[in-house]
Amino acid sequence: MSSSFVELNNVTLRYSEGDDLALDTTDMKIRKGEFIAVVGPSGCGKSSLLKLVSGLMPPSNGTVIVDAKEVAGPLKIVGMAFQNPTLLPWRTTLDNVLLPLEIVKPHRNRLRKHKQEYIERARDLLATVGLAGHENKYPWELSGGMQQRASLCRALIHEPDLLMLDEPFGALDAFTREELWDILQNLWLKRPFTVILVTHDLREAAYLADTVYVMSKRPGKILVARDNTLPRPRDQETTFTQPFTDLVHELRSHIRDVRAA
Structure with a gap:
C-alpha cells in the first residue's frame, strides 16, 4: 500500500493524435x-x-492516483488558483470567495440552510489574508495583490485536501509577491493541505516548498527531486541566508543544464 497522497506512475500525455x-x-x-x-x-x-x-485531462498512458484512487475525472477535493485571479466582476469579494460552495458537494446541498456559517468562514479567511473590511468591494476596486488574496481564499473556502497553484503570483510586483508567500505559508502551516505549486520563480520555490521538482524541456519529465531542509516557518530573513542562496543557485544550475540539453 502506497503512503503517497498523489502519485503519477509512468504517465505520458499527448493532447491529440499526431501531436x-x-x-x-x-x-x-x-x-x-x-x-x-x-x-x-x-x-x-x-x-x-x-x-x-486535478482530473481535468486523462493521461495518454500510465496512471494518476490521488487519495488511493485512480483519477477518472475532475476531483472535488481540489482548490485551484491561477496567475490571473479570474474573479467574477459582478460579484463582491465575499460572493466570489463563496462561489465554490455553490458548486462543490456536499457544500452546495448545505449552503442555503447553513449560509451564515459559510459567510463567517469566508470572513475569517479574508481576515487571515488581510482583506477584512473589503468583503463588499468588487474586483475592480481591489489592487492586483488584493485580488490574488481573494483568489486564494476562494480556492481554500471548501477546505480542499489538495491545492493546485499555477503561477499564482507571477503577475505581481516583488514586494507583493513576497508578502503573499508569507500569507500562503501561514495558511498552510495552520492546516497542512497538500500543495502543488507551478512557478518560474526559483526563490519562490525555495521559500515555500518541502520538495522542488525540476522538469526537462518538452516532452516534460522529472529530472530532479530536491528536498528542501530549510527550517519552518520561513521569513524574509531566510532569503538572505547561505543555505537559501545555495539552494536557489543549485536549482538555477539544473535549469541551465536543462536549457543547454
Whole structure:
C-alpha cells in the first residue's frame, strides 16, 4: 500500500493524435500535507501536470492516483488558483470567495440552510489574508495583490485536501509577491493541505516548498527531486541566508543544464 497522497506512475500525455508528447514517462510521489513546487523551462508541461492531477485531462498512458484512487475525472477535493485571479466582476469579494460552495458537494446541498456559517468562514479567511473590511468591494476596486488574496481564499473556502497553484503570483510586483508567500505559508502551516505549486520563480520555490521538482524541456519529465531542509516557518530573513542562496543557485544550475540539453 502506497503512503503517497498523489502519485503519477509512468504517465505520458499527448493532447491529440499526431501531436508531440507534452509529458513523457513522468513519475512523482507526493505525501499527504506536503508542499511541492515544480520548476522548469517554459512549455515543459508544468501546467499539463496540474491538469492531470486535478482530473481535468486523462493521461495518454500510465496512471494518476490521488487519495488511493485512480483519477477518472475532475476531483472535488481540489482548490485551484491561477496567475490571473479570474474573479467574477459582478460579484463582491465575499460572493466570489463563496462561489465554490455553490458548486462543490456536499457544500452546495448545505449552503442555503447553513449560509451564515459559510459567510463567517469566508470572513475569517479574508481576515487571515488581510482583506477584512473589503468583503463588499468588487474586483475592480481591489489592487492586483488584493485580488490574488481573494483568489486564494476562494480556492481554500471548501477546505480542499489538495491545492493546485499555477503561477499564482507571477503577475505581481516583488514586494507583493513576497508578502503573499508569507500569507500562503501561514495558511498552510495552520492546516497542512497538500500543495502543488507551478512557478518560474526559483526563490519562490525555495521559500515555500518541502520538495522542488525540476522538469526537462518538452516532452516534460522529472529530472530532479530536491528536498528542501530549510527550517519552518520561513521569513524574509531566510532569503538572505547561505543555505537559501545555495539552494536557489543549485536549482538555477539544473535549469541551465536543462536549457543547454
